[in-house]
Amino acid sequence: MPQLRRGRIPAANRIFVDREAPQRIFEEAAFAIPADRSIIRVFYGVGGQGKTALCRELMRRTNAAVEPSFAFLRRAELDLHGRSKEDPDRLLVWIRNGFAGSGIGFPCFDLAFAIAWEATRGDEPLPVFTRQWLSRATAVGKFGVDETASAVKDLLSSDAVKDAAGELVGSIPGIGFALKRIGNWSIEKGKRFYLEKTQEALKELYDGGELKKPYELSRLLPWMLAQDLNAHLRENLVERFVLFVDEYERVFDEAGAGSKWEENPFDGHMRVLLAETNGLLTVFFSREQLPWNREPQWRGDLDGHQHLLGGLADKDADAFLRAIPIDDDATRQAIIAGARETTSPEAPIYPLMLDLQVEHWGSLRAAGIALEPERFALGAASFEDRRIEIVRRVLRDYGTPLGVTLERLSVAQRFDRKAFQYVVKTFGTALPLDQFDRLADLSFVTKAPDGFLSIHNLVAETIRETLAPEMRAASVEELFKHYAARAAIATARDITNETVAALVEAAYLRLALGIEGYIAWLYDASAEIFGSAWSRNIVGLWREATTLAEFRLGPDHPDTATSLNHLANLLHDIGDHAAARPLYERALEIREKALGPGHPDTATSLNNLANLLRNIGDHAAARPLYERALAIYEKALGPDQPLTATSLNNLANLLRDIGDHAAARPLFERALEIREKALGPGHPDTATSLNNLANLLENIGDHAAARPLYERALAIDEKTLGADHPLTAISLNNLAYLLHEIGDHAAARPLYEQALAIHEKTLGPEHPQTAASLNNLARLLHDLGDHAAARPLYERALEIDEKALGPDRPQAATTLNNLANLLEDIGDHAAARPLYERALAIYEKALGPDHSGTNRVRMNFAKHLLAANEQDKALSCAELALAAHEKSLGSHHAWTMASARTTADALEAVGQNERATALRLQYGL
Structure with a gap:
């Protein structure tokens, strides 16, 4: 007869029972909540008791529609099952949403969260807010950036808000303290008074007039x-x-009976919330008592x-077994007796033990x-010993091969068929390799959609003990x-979902060490995932690593x-500047304090932060x-030394950028x-230096001097890295670009095509470098x-960038600009305009209004406006682009000259011929 399969009957720990004592404890507390502080009640016990069912039942019964006497309660439920614990701020969003569903507004929290999010998360998708009143305006044309900024600016300049925030509002000339942080957010009409309600709370965001660190x-x-x-x-007494x-045990690194409770940022947020809130009853359902009682x-x-x-x-229990x-009464009673906490006939029956x-x-x-x-009787007296006895008995039932295999697998967070087979072969458990599916049928094993299995926490812990x-x-x-071997890959091309899943499991086991x-x-x-199309998939892993390092090793540990530096590099790579x-800034602060201001690692942090500042166009801060x-x-x-050469190279890149x-x-x-000298004439880093110097020579128009450097760099990369390496593709692109610029299209095309083929092969068809x-x-x-051949390539590049990096990144804006140029050239002005507008909005938001990329798009848009006979708008755009290029690149840079030419054309279009002539003479046009 086959074994009973899970799913044919409900698990015992899913059944709600009429627990009169807990209900009475809750009701007594609910009707005695003080107005001037919060109170706590905890229901705890090992897994599988039906705590979740009790939580849901109390939530149901406190609904005023079910029991009118509870109408005075504003309720929220937070179920941490399956939720990530890597981001403590989301804990607060979940709690906020629960109470918002009860009709409570959150002006202070929502505004503070928006400012903190803008300061720390950039364009990371925002958590979902219930009854949202403050939101990002993302779609140009649906809610324009300028319109949103104006709405917020008007609101923040009101007397009521100025009174609430003192001199802080308006401290940033022309904008206001919050507008600088949430200038691209919109406020629901009718809810603008929310900002006025923030009162003194707004001041807490600042220290000495400056916004506090993230x-x-x-x-x-x-x-x-x-x-x-x-x-x-206060308004509803x-x-x-x-x-x-x-x-609640899920907020800790190691949950469950007998585990070590450790300080956790989730827990820290919860403690502050409870300590500062009045009139709140918090009911925790957890595997253990709250460890807070150790603190006075x-x-x-x-x-x-x-x-x-x-x-x-x-x-x-008896109804469940029936x-x-x-059918046999004596068997049912024996099973129930064996599922009790102790040998006493009055001891509680634990649902998981019944299972x-x-x-x-x-x-x-x-x-x-x-x-x-008698086959169901347990000899042990204590609960701990009884659960061990019953788990051992079940494992014996399966026989040595399956029992030993489960023992080995119990140390893993999750395992799949490959891990199962590895354990069987490595430890010689003698279990047939086709028995993996049998494990999925066990009542204490759960199968995830990706095919991984996990053993119930309590059972796994018992086995491990x-x-x-x-x-x-x-x-x-x-x-x-x-798992580490499965996560290891030779190139980014080899990364798959399985690679990332294996890395997560390897990380869990490495932490156990x-x-x-x-x-x-x-x-x-x-390392190989950094900079790849899969970068976003490991952000969570690195956020968790950073949290663990901070709380286990200390906030000032090297x-x-x-970890902060690596997480920042990852976010930088995916364009989330x-x-x-703030992560780069904090890493720098720690290194300066822990290692000293003259340590090479401090210099690395300085370089990384400067790279970011350069990429967003803040050359003055980066230099x-x-x-x-x-x-x-x-x-x-x-x-x-080579690191000195890298630093020279970085500074030189900045100087080249500004002309x-x-x-x-x-x-x-x-x-x-x-x-x-240090690495050799044939080293890849030498090739990088050759590429950089050649690029500068190309920028100043010395193509004849640049070409042999590009060719030498390409030869080095092909020899040392191989013909199919991504860096070889970059050298091919560089040489092709020069050939393209000097008009040798026939020579440039095969190099571009070869670079594309390499990127598709090594990095994948959806990588940003492929785009x-x-x-x-x-x-x-x-x-x-x-144009017919170019258009689908632009469109494919745009699709890749939007998918891999996000729709609001500069790379996508570059492609939007190029595609708009093409549409302009084929006469489809109506289709080109929204692309220019979107590209310009992206650049302004991501890199700022003074960045050279922003102003290249602005210059192109000015040309579009001229063609559309919108001369005044065209002149305004062209003058902004010229001023920005003049400031950042100098008078003799090619882009400055191009902006001057477009500005002169616009001046002539509006009849200002004398100014146009003077401008042409000034720039030698």
């Missing part, structure tokens, strides 16, 4: 949430709040209020063994080795700085950081000289007049 803003959020709840209470929190400030709140949740009632059906007893019953029945009542230390250590080490060295391991294991910047990093490297490492080619050239030449290659080839075809 991590400080995060720590303020629970306090802000409490201010809104308290304000509601008879009302009270109740918050149900299920599976919480002991009084928790003493006598943490209640061990009892088990199933006898009648409910439904299977188990395991049924699992045992099904194994005996399948084996044709007599179902005698019974393992000999050597067996447990060997299992962890081997499974870690297995200790936090020491974890950050270095994680970087090595995920590994914390390293706003989120990356002193580059210069300081270079001085550190030269002093600490010497003037002829100071005379200052940039000797730095590029010195970096090249160092690399040739860049498509863009280059499309631009050449466009210049050749082959």
Whole structure:
């Protein structure tokens, strides 16, 4: 007879029972919530008792439609099952949404969250807000950026808000303190008074007139949430709040019975919220007591209020067994007795233990063994020993091969068919390899949509507790080795969903070996994913690593700085500059304090932050950081070291960007000289220096000098890295670009095509570098007049960038601009205009109004407006582009000259011929 399959009957721990004592405890607390503080009640116990069912039942019963006497309660439920714990700020959003559904407004929290989000998350998708009144305006044309900014600006300039925020409002000339942070957000009509209600809370966002650091803003959020709840209470004196929190153990790194509770940012946010909120009853459902009672400030709140949740009632357990059906009365009673906490006939019945007893019953029945009542008796007296005894019994039922296999797999968070087979083969468990599906049928095993299995927490913990230390250590080490090997890839082209899933499981097992060295391991294991199309898939892993480093090693530990730096690099790579910047700044702060201002790692942080500032167009802020990093490297490492060359190269890139080619050239030449000497003339880094110097020469029009450098760089890359390496593709693109610029289209085209083929092969067809290659080839075809061939390449490049990087990134804007140029050339002006507008909006938001990329698009848009006979708008755009290019690139840069030419054309179009002539003479046009 086959074993009983899961799903044919409901699990016992899903059945709600009429728990009169917990209901009475809750009701007594609910009707005694004080107005001047919060109170706590905890129902705890091992997994599988039906705590979730009790939580839901209390939530249901407190609905005023079910029980009118609870109408004074504003309720929220927070179920942490399946929710990520890597982002503590989202915990507050979940709580906020629960109470918002009860009709509570959150002006303080929502505004503070918007400011903190803009400062730390950039364009990361916003959490969903219930009853949202403050939101991003993202679609140009649907709610224009200028219109939104104006609406917020008008609101923030009101006397009421100025009074609330004191001198802070308006401290940023012409905008106001909040507009700078939420200028691209819109406020629902009728809810603008919300800002006036923030009152003194707004001041807490600032320290000495400056916005606090992002991590400080995060720590303020629970306090802000409490201010809104308290304000509601002041206006509704008879009302009270109740918050149900299920599976609270999930906020800790290691959940469950007997595990070590550790300080966690989620927990920290929750503590602040409860400490600052009045009129709140929080009911926790958890595997263990709240560990807060170890601290004096919480002991009084928790003493006598943490209640061990009892088990199933006898009648409910009996009804459950009858439904299977188990018809014999004596067998049912024996099964129930074995599922009790202790040997006492009055002891609670635990649903999960009842499930395991049924699992045992099904194994005996399948084996044709007599179902005698004594087979279900347990000899152990304590709960801990009884659960161990019953788990061991169930494993014995399965036989040694399956039992030992489960023991080995219990150390993993999840496992799939490959991991199962690895364990069977590595440890010689003798279980047939086709038995994986049998594991999925076990009542305490859950199968996820991706095919991975997981063992119920309590059962897995029980199994692990019974393992000999050597067996447990060997299992962890081997499974870690297995998943780490599956996560390892040769190139970014090899990354798949399975790669990322294996990395997550390897990270879990590596943490089981200790936090020491974890950050270095994680970087090595995920290095190939950085900069790939899969970068976004590991942001969560690195956020969690950063949190763990901070809370286990300390906020000022060098590994914390390293994790912050790697997370920032990852966010920088995917274009989320706003989120990356504060992480770079904090990593720099830690390194300066822990390692010293002259340490090479401090210089690395300076370089990284400067790279970001340069990428967003803030050259003035980036330059002193580059210069300081270079001085550190030269002093600490010497003037002829490779890192010094890298620093020279970075500073030279900035100088080239701003058009100071005379200052940039000797730095590029010195970096090249160092690399040739220290690394050799055939090293890939030497090729990088050759490429950079050639690019500068190309920019100043010396194509004859640039070409042999590009050709030499390409030869080095092909020899040292191979003909199919992504860096080889970049060298091909560089040489092709030069050939394209000098009009040798026939020579440029095959190089562009070869670079595209390499990127598609090594990085994949949806990688941003592939999109860049498509863009280059499309631009050449466009210049050749082959619009029909160019258009689908532009469109494919745009699709890739929007999918891989997001629709609001500069890379997408570049393609939008190019595609708009093509549409303009084929006479489809109506289709071109929204693309120009969208590209310009993206650049302004991502890189700022003064960035060269922003103003290249603005210049093109000015040309479009001229063609559309909108001369006044065209002149305004052209003058803005010229002023910006003049300021950042200098008078002699090609883009400055192009902007001057377009401005002169616009001046002539509006009849200002004298100004146009003077401008042409000024720039030698």
